[in-house]
Amino acid sequence: MTRYVAIRLAQAALTIYLILTLTFVLARMAGDPTALLLPAETNSEDAAIYRKALGLDKPMFEQYIDYLKGAVHLDFGRSLRGGGPALDFITERLPATLKLAGISLVVSIILALGLGLIIELTNSERLRTFILSGALLREAIPAFVFALMLILLFGVKLQWLPFIGMNGFSSYVMPVATLSSATLALYLRVLRSNFSDERSKEYMRTALAKGESRSYAIIREAFPNVLLPFITVVALNLGFLIVGSVLVETVFSWPGVAYAMVQAVTQRDFPVIQAGVIMIATVFVIVNILADIVSSKLDPRIELS
Amino acid sequence: MRSYNRRWIAAAAASIAVVMLAASCGGSSSGGGSSSSSDGPAVAADISVPLPAPLAVIDPTVDTAAGGTVYGVLFRSLVFNGLDGPVPALAKSWAISPDGLTWTYTLDTSLKFQDGSAFDSADVLFTFQKMLTAGNPHLGTLSIVASIEAPTPDTFVFHLKTPNAAFIILSGGKSIVPSDYYQSVGADGFSKSPIGAGPYKFDSAVAGGGVKVTAWADYPIKQPFKSIDFVPVPSPQAQIAGLQTGTLDVVANVAASQVETLKSDSKLKITETEGNNVAFIAFNTGQAPMSSLDFREGVDLAFDRDAMVKTLLSGHGVAAGGLITQPTIGYPDLDAPKYDATAAKAAIKKSGYDGSAINLTYPTSVLLNADLTAQAVASYLNDVGVKVTLIPLDYTTFLQQWAAKTIQGMYIMGYNNGIDADTIISSLYAGGSRVLFTDDAVTTAVALTRTTSGDVRVKALKALEELVMETKHYYAPLMMPNVIYASTAGLPFTPNAFSPMYAAPK
């Protein structure tokens, strides 16, 4: 177990190094930020002075080494726009994103497992079709449009829920609903196919032969087996959660990282982009390790080695 | 980042429009009956205003972009640039040396900062020293400054490399920060609790890059609002929704297509002012056939600008005759070129254009209604025999190509006039980094606008604009959309083309 964690941490470090490099390359490929930072009236000599002051005139490799040196000390430079430390800009906003994404993740899992179990336990084809078509309909609507529809209905028309910023419990409702419902159809399909696999397994016959009822066997015997592949799928879909956050944070004026990143990208604020990507990648890597550990705890057949 | 399929966006926009219509219809029926609570007495109110982008910092000495509106209420500058020209603010008066190279401001040292500390030339010196540091984005607009000095507590002097009559706009509009306070708390401390001399004081930060300000009791003029919450609300749809629910009080840049819907809501007021953003076509004159004056003239005559205003802006705008437009100081007010397809065809034929397709690049954002505008332009050009290939670019990519002068063929862009004509001149006429033609006559005409003042300068501006537009056709101006604000009815809200005017003008 210790050995496993050590290996995984080494892998994680490598992953983060690769992400650091990739971020650097991609951000530099996106072009020169001076055109955006300076007013249109600026002539080219002044632009050159500005570029030099930011260190953008140095050879690419030198910039890369400086960047890596800084990254080791968690120093990603200062925001080209605001002048403050780039990492602070991200860390200040990280809790809002983590809260939104975390709650959405938990809600989406509970929602999917709850509905999935109801479908299995009732075994009603009609209910299944109803729930699944609802989820599919939601999946077919882009998150952006879905969020706006929620705002217009619950925010503007009924005025039940706030939709600007993060103020208290009720402000979570619509962003969480948007994010957590996006993957519902996918999760229900995964659960459905896993359940039908498990239900035909021989241990289910043993369970019935022991005197278990069908519902009891589904919950106690099949469910733990279904949970394993489900966790893997959920972990794989964390990326979608982050992509979804970008849209949701923008629409709901959420003070999180994702929206700040979009701003930073349009403004070519390299230090902020880099700090943000590294931060998100780190969270992602950690969550994936956790998902591995959780599924290995659930599946006795997997040895952590 | 991801790029979205345009058809999806169109479908999404259509469905949003439908839902929005439904929502607003319902809303207005419930609010029917007694209307017009608007135009009541101006009561001091607390208002919420959306910021399209979060503030990374609140520091006018290092940030040129995000905080414009906020800085306008928190800080004061040497002069107040009103529509009728500069008005004294922190400076009582100013004088220009005969050679136009020395600008001397006389400061009003009876004024104080919001923390009660006195104001003098040391504060101005500190502010401009910061802005003139290498790497500071303000350097771009202050590049003609050779040196600065503060000879006495109530005088401040700029020495320039070249004369420019519009320097009062450039230098006079910079927010001044209190030197002692800034140095004692440092840049980060200042950003967390900024102090200025403006009509509103910093109250508290709003989560996610917003700020709350309250009227400063010691400011010489009483303010229309008790407090203003600047809340980051990036999505335009959310801004409108916020306005409809009363969460927000003012929304700027309302789409023309939404005006009628919003007007039907008695709780809202629509304020429309002349705009200052001109959409135009520019030519890369280094290439054929754009190098031909006949070709450029032909293109200039090819558009029915009034029809474009009606269809593309739903009538909320005007046809443009030049790039320097009202209400900019010294605008020449040229008439829009007359639509004449026959003359256009003849001119293009005369130019020897071989009928091959020409690139027409445009940014997909910033330019209002970008895709539809580009398609309309392409269609008019096609009618007079000019074939174009549309090249949509995201704004930042466009900006880089634009700054690097690598755009081939022609491009469409929308550009904001400043309060003075020099904004357009330095960006698009005066050999700066975005000018795609070289013309000694234009250079001479530009110099004249910078070395003269008063009526002589107004004449010089008119001559320059006529030269660039009507004689040389270096640009084909298209139209200028109005600036449309929607606000809670009953607010003392009177914006102008350049500013929402949350602070009472002098």
Add this chain to the structure above:
Amino acid sequence: MSPSMTALRRPTQSAPEIAAPKNSDGSLLRVENLRVEFRTPAGPVPAVDGVTFDLAPGEILGIVGESGSGKSVALSSIVGLTRGEASGISGSAHFGGLDLITASEKELRKVRGRDIGMVFQNPMTSLNPVRTIGTQLAEAISLHYKGLSRSELKDRVIAALRQVGVPAAEKRLGQYAHEFSGGMQQRAMIAMALVNSPRLVIADEPTTALDVTIQAQVLDLLVQARDELGASIIIVTHDLGVLAEIADRIVVMYAGRMVESGSVYDIFDRPRHPYTERLQACLPSLETPRKRLLTVAGQAPVLGARPSGCAFHPRCFLASDICFTEDPASTTVGDGHVASCHHSDLMAAHVKEDL
């Protein structure tokens, strides 16, 4: 030999009995005319038809047949495990006075695992891979006997594992199926079937997936269960050899029907159906060692493609015209010995010649 099984007595706080110790005629299980149909694209097809037998308390019955003969389906249907899939189940199966075919699901649940224990072919997949052996065994008890304390449950589970010869039972409670060898897995399955001291144990191919040496140990455990707990046992198998050593009586099934039934001596010494004789001929024997194991020549019919007349006729060395057209009726050919063959007389002569 494993330790005594007497520890596997039922808990004292017993739930109300659903099934009586016997049927009114003295048998424990009496199956009559069992018919199980499945829906196919060509309409409902019987996988089991006319199965009739009875089982005395303490008796070991073997049911033998090739795969697809309906033997497993018949047994599963008796305890109601095919109710979900089968399109029709008819006949009766009286177990301790209760007709299992018409009993409610709730009644069946009380019988399953308590009065009837089951052992399956593939212990590896028949145990839940993600739950500990201890949990699965404890559940087998607690489903039927509520209110037992954790330690009581644990003691009973340990006892059950010990009875079936699982060494270091205490340590193995927390282990999972994949940590057990095949033989140990089957022992655990048997412990689970026996843990409530059932009256009937149904073992469906209990040894097929196991090593030959372990096969014998597993069969010993079943015999021991009968001897010490007095349980009746039904063993379903395709291997007649398994039954020779332990069965009291044997039912031979072919294409969903019983073709012959009788005492183990009847079946081995006096088979009256050519199929029984062929199955026997396939057994390896010490007297006539063969290089290769024989199988019954030809293919067993698939569901829904039952041949006309006697279903066995395409593979039968005695087949005559009548076999092609007429279904043979069950005929009593001896005391408790029944066969369904037009030529059971010829068979009698044939077997004598052989001897």
